[in-house]
Amino acid sequence: MRRNFFLQLLPDMEEVYYNGSTSDEDERAIFITQQNGTLNTGEDSPKAGGLENEDERFRRPVTTTELEEFGRSWAADNSRRKWCWVLRVFEDWRKARNKLVLKEPYLGEPAYEKALSSMSDEELDDVLGKFVAEVRKEGQEKYPGKTLYEMICCIQAYFRIECKRSITLVDKKGCNFRNLNSALNFQMKQRASAGVGVDVKQAKVISESDENYLWEHGYLGNGNPEVLRNTLVWVLGLNFALRAGQEHRNLRMKNSQLSVAVDEDGKQYLEYKEEVSKTNSGGLARAHLKRKTVRAYENNDEPGRCPVRLYKEYMAHVPEDAPANSFYLRPLKEPKGNIWYYKIAAGRETLGNVVAQVMKSASFEGYYTNHSLRRTCATRLYDKRLPEQLIQETTGHRSADGVRCYKRTSYSAKRGASEIVQGSLKEEDITCKVRKQEYEENEGEGKISETKEQENKIIISTKNTNIVINYR
Secondary structure: OOOEEEEEEEEOOOEEEEEOOOOOOOOEEEEOOHHHHHHOOOOOOOOOOOOOOOOOOOOOOOOOOHHHEEEEEEEHHHHHHHHHHHHHHHHHHHHHHHHHHOOOOOOOOOOOOOOOHHHHHHHHHHHHHHHHHOOOOOOOOOHHHHHHHHHHHHHHHHHHHHOOOOOOOOOOOOOOOHHHHHHHHHHHHHHHHHOOOOOOOOOOOOOOOHHHHHOOOOOOOOOHHHHHHHHHHHHHHHHOOOOOOOHHHHHOOOOOOOEEOOOOOOOOOEEEOOOOOOOOOHHHHOOOOOEEEEEEEOOOOOOOOOOHHHHHHHHHOOOOOOOOOOOOEEEEEEEEEEEEEEEOOOOHHHHHHHHHHHHHOOOOOOOOOOOHHHHHHHHHHOOOOHHHHHHHHHOOOOOHHHHHOOOOOOOHHHHHHHHHHHOOOOOOHHOOOOOOHHHHHHHOOOOOOOEEOOOOEEEOOOOOEEEEEOOO
């Protein structure tokens, strides 16, 4: 029996329907969702016009084409975009180099005509070593060493995932792909010594005093629809250490990752249950990982900053038929009664610039992004000396090394250290009532009962004594 296929693009949906039919009575659909570059084969899609037989136990047969599309799940969309960029840069370099080599003999150097994916290991070792040494930005500016390293890692991922070729380009001992790794090692050291890419631009941590200013002056709160939505981005990002981009956009209104509950002591809290994230995509390699679950308890001391109340207030102003797969909505210019928001998701760029816009509006200078909230969460937990395991559970880092990059010494401690070295801090200004070794043993055994940080003073209470560090 002949099957007829046709392509239909619906104007109001980001989906393409591939429909095939064996007869007028038996018609089935394949759904390929283009949003976020993911494949949806109809298993989780709503039944469209009764096309699926609800009496059947199994879904319709999967085609070979669909099965091949499942292969895209091995790499995130961001990873694909990165290696596509690197391959474009490589192709531009290859063409420019070939043109120069063919124009005039250049020490007998060959032109590279073969596609990268079809090169042997020996050829890759030669060509990628020269690529690392010669590649530049469009303005002849050198790439930082770390960028060169990441470019080779992207090419390695391309070979492994797209070309299905088991290959390890990066070898920190230089035993494999000797030319490539020698060139990479040399260029990274040379550029580090020249100061290229040494200063990495990082999102600034938000101090408690700066945050207090924002709350006190109305930049955060519930004064109007836009402020309330931005405040919720702030509160959720800070309390749940959400990553700046995708984790905020993944939040849903229906079947949400957020819920309000009450614990055994009757305390109300807002809970976030992670589904997928940068470090836990839910695939085979992550099947053993525990999902991140974080609670933000009600703040009865400062009700205006309470995450539970702000969440409830936002939900009370959302239309009943709001988009199921979006959480942050576009604010109405003029609220209509209790409804403050359109039935439209907030724009990607608008959502991604919330913290930068709030800090700019309050005239704070510096590089602030939504990622500042995640860094602030981890830094504050470290400053209060919470166990690393608890900090990892809050941030969702898979290793202690990953979360330690957020560990920062307080400015008061750095100032005290500088004064000690310069001899400007007198011995009596620093008093320590227990030896450092005893303190570390008490900390390791969990005997520290309380840690307080006051103005120019840190008080650490143990079972038997106190440690008092005074700074002038």
